Amino acid sequence: MKVLVINAGSSSLKYQLLDTASQDVLAKGLCERIGIDGKFTYKAPGKTTIDARSVAMPTHSEAIQAVLDALVDPGNGVIASMREIDAVGHRVVHGGETFAHSVRIDDQVLAAMEACIPLAPLHNPANILGVKACSAVMGAGVPQVAVFDTAFHQTMPPVAYTYALPYEYYQQDKVRRYGFHGTSHKYVTQRAADMLGKPIESLKLISCHLGNGSSVAAVAGGKSVDTSMGFTPLAGVPMGTRSGDLDAGILEYLMNRHGMDIKEMLSVLNKKSGVQGVSGVSSDFRDLCAARDEGNERAALALDLFNYGVKKYIGAYAAAMGGVDAVIFTAGVGENDADQRMAIASGLEFMGIRMDPDANSIRGKEAIISAIDSKVKVLLIPTNEELMIALETAALV
Secondary structure, eight states, X not given: OEEEEEEEOSSOEEEEEEETTTTEEEEEEEEESTTTTOEEEEXXXXXXXXXXXXXXXXXXXXXXXXXXXXXXXXXXXXXXXXXXXXXXXXEEXXXXXXXXXXXXXXXXXXXXXXXXXGGSTTTHHHHHHHHHHHHHHHOTTSOEEEEEXXXXXXXOOHHHHOOSSOTHHHHHHOOSOOOSOHHHHHHHHHHHHHHHTSOGGGOEEEEEEOSSSOEEEEEETTEEEEESOOSSTTSSSOOSSOOOSOOTHHHHHHHHHHTOOHHHHHHHHXXXXXXXXXXXXXXXXXXXXXXXXXXXXXXXXXXXXXXXXXXXXXXXXXXHHTOOXXXXXXXXXXXXXXXXXXXXXXXXXXXXXXXXXXXXXXXXXXXXXXXXXXXXXXXXXXXXXXXXXXXXXXXXO
């Protein structure tokens, strides 16, 4: 089955066309600056790469049309006609408590997605635009599926998702832990079970999705039982520009001292904090490592804060699950930075983790990177959210 995977932002649209039988990426690219001046990129194995600026894309519909035109282009395309696209899978950020699984999109589902907009006001409207654009350009006959970032975490028990606030805020306003990166955590934990040669139902796994946005998830028996991100993606470990967990009283203190309103305060927490805020250097971990190696103490502190935060969550989730069989590293930092992985894993020998420095000295490849005699295995697994979306779409269609 050929599935077109769409990840729509407010002014951008990432896409991949995948063959779910072979799991090959037939083509991929990005539509940027939609509604402004338009930029279109397209890459396909053995074909000419397109990197075009000033492409007319006033709305997402024109962006989808540009994607389809490239895919069926007689000289550079990868399919003969649009009829070869069997389904479209959409990444949708927030499904609230309504969606615990991926679903085929119809009018009722679309209305429920719109009802979740208050929970993700920056993301869900763009995701919905992508769905409507596909319907407008491809027609109602092509099935579409919504795959939610939050759905995987809907298996969390109340003790994990409930905040210690007046309970009516949960009942009336749906304030609770939702968690994110669910598609990534689901993919890598399934791959971990395959790599370990054990049924996922028998495993206790801790998945560390580490990048500019980072989250840690406790997965027992293939189900998420806790995760570090919360009501929003702001919670958890320190990230590229996000603060992660902090004392909420800090907000009032800083707002009063600096005359900030809540919008300005949230901008600080989301866009000026994390490792960038501590280091004063960058939100890119590669820049931080370079600065640390040149003697920058704040860059070193920012990296240490990040590693310490992840280490604490690993310990907490091992305790929450009553043990752990494997720890997984994935996403940009988790897949590519051997030093960060080693720093996080060091000191966890009491849990049964022993790293193999030679096995750990790799980037972006599936591998067991712990020592042979490590009671708890440590795995490096590159994430593949697009493939997960395509497979879930194919299964539903």
